[in-house]
Amino acid sequence: xxxxxxxxxxxxxxxxxxxxxxxxxxxxxxxxxxxxxxxxxxxxxxxxxxxxxxxxxxxxxxxxxxxxxxxxxxxxxxxxxxxxxxxxxxxxxxxxxxxxxxxxxxxxxxxxxxxxxxxxxxxxxxxxxxxxxxxxxxxxxxxxxxxxxxxxxxxxxxxxxxxxxxxxxxxxxxxxxxxxxxxxxxxxxxxxxxxxxxxxxxxxxxxxxxxxxxxxxxxxxxxxxxxxxxxxxxxxxxxxxxxxx
Numbered sequence: 028x029x030x031x032x033x034x035x036x037x038x039x040x041x042x043x044x045x046x047x048x049x050x051x052x053x054x055x056x057x058x059x060x061x062x063x064x065x066x067x068x069x070x071x072x073x074x075x076x077x078x079x080x081x082x083x084x085x086x087x088x089x090x091x092x093x094x095x096x097x098x099x100x101x102x103x104x105x106x107x108x109x110x111x112x113x114x115x116x117x118x119x120x121x122x123x124x125x126x127x128x129x130x131x132x133x134x135x136x137x138x139x140x141x142x143x144x145x146x147x148x149x150x151x152x153x154x155x156x157x158x159x160x161x162x163x164x165x166x167x168x169x170x171x172x173x174x175x176x177x178x179x180x181x182x183x184x185x186x187x188x189x190x191x192x193x194x195x196x197x198x199x200x201x202x203x204x205x206x207x208x209x210x211x212x213x214x215x216x217x218x219x220x221x222x223x224x225x226x227x228x229x230x231x232x233x234x235x236x237x238x239x240x241x242x243x244x245x246x247x248x249x250x251x252x253x254x255x256x257x258x259x260x261x262x263x264x265x266x267x268x269x270x271x272x
Contacts, residue, residue: 050135051135052073052134052135052136053131053133054071054072054073054132054133055131056072057070057071058128059123062112062192063185063190063192064186065115066112066192067113068102068110068192069110069123070108070110077137078106078108078109078137079106080136080137081101081106082105083141083144084101084142084144084165084166084167084168084171084271085139085140085142085245086101086138086141087099087100087101087137087138087139087271088101088109088134088138089134089135089138090111090119090123092119092126092132093132094118094122095117095122096119097118097123099111099112099113100112100245101164101167102163102166104167104170105171111123111163112160114159114160139271141271142164142269142271147172147175147177149178151177151241152234152239152240152241153177153178153180153240153242154230154234154235154240154243155180155183156183156227156250156254157181157183157244158184158185158226158245159184159185159186159190160192160246161245161246162183162192162193165183165243165245166197169181169197169200170200173200173206178205178207179206180207180208180209181201181206182229183197184211184226185211185213186212186214187212187215188218188221191210191212194220198210198220209229210222211224211228211229213225226250227254230254230257230258231261232261235262237262237263237264240263241263241267241269242267243269243271
């Protein structure tokens with residue numbers, strides 16, 4: 028049912044009614060707001076028992092819409108309202124960014140182990156690298172680390188000044204807690220707190236301590252590959268270069 032902009036058909040409404048019995052849960056209350064260029068933030072209002080499944084940054088939701096299914100990393104901190112940062116790149120994400128707000132869809136239980144960071148201490152040098160909508164799981168990780176007294180360096184890149192979702196929030200949180208937040212853009216004129224270039228250029232010896240650095244990566248594949256190579260060349264062990272997949 029491509030391009031659905033009205034009420035759900037009867038067959039879909041019936042499927043929604045039986046979702047809880049089949050492993051799927053109906054989402055009937057949600058809001059949508061602009062987050063960045065081509066990125067939209069969805070806030071889902073779901074029962075508290077459902078939210079309890081979200082315990083650590085990097086977990087995700089499997090979403091089913093009338094136009095298709097998709098997997099979306101949770102962008103909010105655990106135990107808060109569930110938020111999804113959606114980029115219009117597939118049939119499911121297109122539906123979520125265009126259907127009337129509040130139109131019912133379905134989601135499975137919160138899934139995935141998330142990022143492993145329980146071994147981190149204040150003695151570690153933590154580096155977070157994110158590009159584009161890859162900031163979704165890095166955002167809650169950043170806030171979780173700050174709450175534990177760990178001050179990570181966040182390197183966040185996008186195509187242009189308007190492509191960095193949550194940028195003001197992350198910079199403000201970094202300033203408040205004494206954590207370094209560096210923003211990079213590949214096109215256009217940088218705004219305050221932004222640098223023209225690629226985030227991997229910051230992965231140099233002054234930042235990386237091979238004995239103490241643990242890096243978390245999320246974003247486009249080329250960045251992950253290049254960052255992994257650079258970190259490895261600087262002596263960071265493979266088990267200290269962590270993804271959420």
